[in-house]
Amino acid sequence: MSLHSSEFPAGAAARPAPLAARAVERAWRSVTLTRAVSLAVFAAVAAFILLTFRDYGISNDELVQHTYGELLIAWYASGFTDDRAFHYINLFLYGGLFDMIAAGLQNHIPIPVYEWRHLLSAGFGFMGLIGVWRLGKLLGGEKAGIVALLLLAFTGMYGGAMFTHTKDVPFAAAMVWSLYFITVLVARLPDLPSWRVIVGLGAAVGCALGLRVGGVFAVFYLLVTVGAGALVFRSVWLPFRLLPRLIVSGLVALAIMAVTWPWSMLPPSNLFKAMGAFNNFSFDLSTLFNGQLVPIDKIPSTYMTEYLLIKLPELTLFGILMALVAAAFSLMRLLRQGAVVEATALHPRRLVAFLPLLLAIGTPIVFTLLDGPPLYNGIRHFLFVIPPVTVLAALGLTAGWRLLWPRSRALGLGFAAVVTALFALNAVSLIRLHPYEYVAYNQLVGGTPGAWGRFEGDYWSSSLREAALDLRKGLDHEEAIAAVHTPHRYKVAVCAEDLQVSSYLGPNVDMVDDWDEADFLLTATNIGCDGAKGMPYATVSRMGIPFATVTDLRAGHKPVGQELPADEDGDDDIFAPSPNAPLVSSLKDAGPQVAKAKP
Template sequence: MSAMQTNLVKLISKITVYKNVVLKNPLLKTVLIIFLIATIGISTVGHYGISWDEPLYIKHVLWNYESIRKKQPLQTNPSNLKYYGVVLDVAAESLFQLKHGLSSHIQVNAERVFFKHLLTFLFSLFAYVSVAGIVGILCGSNYAWIGPLVLALLPRFWGHSFFNPKDIPFATLFALSTWLSAYIVSQYSKLHRVIKFGFNRICITTILFGILVGLLTSARIGGFVFLAFVPFTYILLKLEERQITRYTFKNIAIGWILIVIPWAIVTTVCHPASWSNPVRWFFENVKYNSQHAWGGTVLFDGQFIPGHQLPWFYLPRWITMTVPEMLQILFLLGLGLSLYKYSKFSVLQKSCFILVFLQVFSLPLYAILKGSTLYDGVRQFLFILPGIAAIAASSIGWLYQHLFNSKIIRLFFVALIFSLFLQVSSDMAKIHPYEYIYFNRLSGGLTGAVGRYETDYWGLSIREAMEWINKNSQAGTQVLVAGPVESARVFAKSDSPVIGILNPKGKIEIPNIPKPYYYLAVPKWELQEAFPECQDAYKVVKQGVPLTIVKLCN
């Protein structure tokens, strides 16, 4: 045997050894999948435009800083920013300034936006870790790696992971809280004595969990529901096992105190607007969010409907249209299998399933029954998607484990799942970097949504339109924007004045300026119908569907 052949045999042997090590190590498989997701995300983070709200959250840091420095109430426009936490925005801005130099002048520019997008995506990786943890509990650690893969194939979650500075952190922390609270409940369920205050494992973990719930609440006030989720799950398990003892309610009270105190401290610290009167601010915040008065209209089923008058099935329909069909089927199978297997679950598995069930169904059901004001499709409910991914991924593991004993059938099942994953990946690639406008094939896809449902409602495609204007316009040509004007300004040439013409009520106010100028409009509120006398110069198009359009007015 030649030296080359010998080396080739050694190389193949090493590859085989490494392959076996990876396949037999559940943690390593999961880490590799999350690393792959991170690599893809980091390599594409610079492709995304700016969402409508992002400039507000960048400026929010400065507004809070000025409020603290001057010891004055927070003055913002819109005024509801006083109800939003700043911890993640401050973290992003602090890291940016550590890299680029300290300054009290915070300007919305492309470099700052890129940095914020990168950190938002990196933070979202905790959601993938959490889903892997949940699947590991429900289905076994060998199948944990499927969880993050399924979550990455939820286009609405993936798309928002780069530019949504509020809903993605909330969804990530919600998933993390669901996963870790299962261990908290399981830990308490095994106690047969009263908890002793002190420097012990159960007290420390409970306090740390309270800090986590505080951070969740700082992302959105709705995070405080875990103050109820945890004791509810604990009591439910105790009732099921008929193990209600004299210690049960004492431990609930002690555990609740250990969670609430750090939760209250962290929530208050993360909301500077609350510092003057935290209790009053908290109840005002809950009232504001439960009775949110948004005066806009929503394109739903081909009609413009006020956000507070939408039919009860608005949210369910959006979920069925925007979650890939095969993941919906796997989710429903997973629910059925969970209920079938529930009696054989361990305490940890039972607590995990109950908490995931609450994550997916409780708040959406409350919003539907209450008739809450809704808009932007599933954006406000992105936090349910990690739970859907976890149940869907678990169903894959359970089906592979128990229902298919034949090796041939298992191979066929794996090939089927892989082909379905490949189909969703292909659909996502075709609309990149606008994955957040994904509609599944059964609903008619993106082409079927035109004129019936919102597509690029956050105006991400403004970036691509503005970059076209930069290449094709003469110096000094003005650009009128009906949409998020800051999104255009960030990417505009320095010699191209950008003028916002959309008033707070969503109506166009045409300025008296000389022609020529460009008109740039997002696909929302029929804004693209304005300036009919101007010719279409450019359209951002995905799958034959126009997003932002550019008109040249001579």
């Protein structure tokens, strides 16, 4: 089923066209080629996931999230008596769908637990890509589905976040599938939806609620769209005809939510407590916004909107602009040809079917503008807005092509050249940032280098993995040069969670909290840590931006028994300090962070 209009206006193909133009048209119209491209893109994304999921570091919250999943499993295993999960930090305010799957299968997956979590999270992200492809295909045809898929896969805050944002990306995937089934439901009005659609809708909304209470947004989209459908089809009985099937869908959603988030049903009023808690959630934390550290309860109401504007790829913004142009063009044609004539050409299903997409984009934006909830980490908490925005951009790009190509081959080729250049610009940036694609910014703020120090960077401190591996490589090199028979033990401190570096440092390292005792300090520059002076040992950088640093503290608190060896392997990121090297301290004024779960 698809609601898209014809690929080219009637009569366009009848005009004489050069051989190359006819070849382009044949390729564009080819169903076989379209499906082959779709399969190729999905295969490439799957290969990327399998080849790179080990590259991503452990995020700040993963330890507590995984523990929460284990506690939920323990509640079931104890016969519902071990209720530690319902009192664990603030995580009982979240559904445990992802963490329960991760914890429940960890003993059956032959890879380290956090690599398994990253692979599982990317799997959820892959399902979200399928959902975006299906939604784009439904609203704009197979070409729009492919464009939406490519745009989202090459959006840093989705394609690069799939591995580490283990709360946000699974939730976004569940929400886009909820949006897809809502759109299918209303696109078939006034006919009743199939039971497959009803069960799919319930499962998608239930999974969303089983991850975050924000799944209620999907319920809002559904109710508003059904009400709009009643108006469009002039049937006051339509909602009542739908009610029995919607009740079944609601029961499926509640069952999934109850299993994956049992606290929400013990008693059911807890669901509303969670909604109120997140609307007023705040703690002592500041976020970087336009060069200023702002307390999260004092951020401007435009925080999310501005981050969305500067985090989306340039091509996505261009697609949104083209969608507005196409809408304006259609409106002018409506006025020129006459409202009655044009209205008869537009089936009511097409009018109401686009409403869920617009609601999914507009509702969260309006909510943040009016309510001003405490936010941080940029767009992370509203990452679920990116898939519908991407679908809108894909519809705009395909509409722009269909408007321009039949009217002017030169304009059509110029449009294709602009799209290709913008896509390449973003793709090259993400390749250079790997595996930190999620920090990418567009050229409205000068790209990622221009945004660094002004807006949030590596807030998950995932670059500490690479810093730890650099330190381990450097220490192995030192001991090999010194021909040490008994490996020396080193004390390492980190301005983050110990787990984020201890997992990669090897057996001869002891993690310490007191920096005065440490031989080395590791910190991600986005955090900002102060108080330890030493010599630079290694730096993790991309595009000239320092993501994480390793500082050698040995000379500051005990004599060095021998001159440290120089680096001989040509690795610019690792070097032994010189006695004449300047003392350095890390960047900002925040001390070691206390472990806490972020909402």
